[in-house]
């Protein structure tokens with residue numbers, strides 16, 4: 001069948017809300033866009049374990065430690081679902097790892113900021129996971145089957161993560177004046193990076209139009225950012241904390257909050273590898289990869305031995 005016909009049929013399928021599966025014909029650019037987005041998402045989950053992992057040994061109680069540990073383990077699981085989904089598009093896991101380790105592949109800007117106090121665990125859960133949910137719930141309806149199915153599981157766990165963070169913020173903000181100050185300080189430092197997570201504004205987002213046509217993305221970066229701001233401002237009121245934006249104001253006509261100018265120079269600087277923790281994050285990840293070599297080798301040897309045993313039986 002001529003390529004043009006195949007492409008038409010492919011788009012019709014998408015327009016009719018049918019899922020594309022690994023063995024279906026797909027345009028090469030669709031495949032590449034998915035590999036890019038899914039692998040970056042997987043890398044974000046794995047790198048995203050580092051800022052929180054930093055606090056597991058210092059969690060203020062056994063309960064907090066158990067919950068944080070579970071959350072960080074969930075993130076490893078999310079990375080694995082997503083790497084598996086990307087593999088169905090014909091890229092190997094080793095290739096994805098090498099793209100991450102060489103700095104060729106991106107991961108979310110948000111994980112290049114430091115976690116200075118325990119309140120940062122609250123702010124990350126509340127804001128970062130809150131932003132992740134806003135962005136990821138629509139991905140449960142992404143046109144590529146393995147991705148959309150992986151996202152259903154990811155989102156169920158993300159909602160627990162968001163509540164975990166909000167509960168920490170609630171406890172701190174209703175606590176002593178020092179605790180309240182810590183919560184406000186964490187909000188001050190995480191607010192702007194969190195709203196940057198949604199990516200560049202629509203007019204500066206080169207991939208959005210095509211990704212929306214292919215129903216990989218269902219909402220634009222700015223639409224999701226606005227939804228996040230509208231929901232989160234109300235949550236901050238319950239906490240009694242102040243969003244660090246003097247231009248934040250309810251706009252009756254639009255039915256949304258207006259908010260201040262985002263520092264896009266800061267965003268691009270972080271994306272390009274020059275944020276406060278980019279180098280540290282990548283080095284930690286590479287070290288873990290190198291030190292884990294014997295584990296991978298042992299697992300491989302074990303699998304081969306079992307296979308040989310089965311074949312001999």
Ligand code: BYC
Pocket residue numbers: 036037040041042044045048049075106107108109110128129132135136196197198199200204205206207208211221271
């Ligand atoms: N950081 O054309 P655009 C999580 C890049 S949550 C770094 O709008 P697209 C977690 C973008 O890749 C975080 N780079 O791109 C939460 C593109 O560059 P390339 C991960 C960014 O793909 C809690 C360029 O800027 N979530 O994992 O249409 C705990 C132009 O952008 C960022 C996901 O990955 C950024 N923030 O839209 C643990 C969700 N934003 O690739 C873990 C899935 C943009 O052309 N991904 N860039 O060189 C998406 O929904 C979309 O990929 C994005 C960007 C909305 C992020």
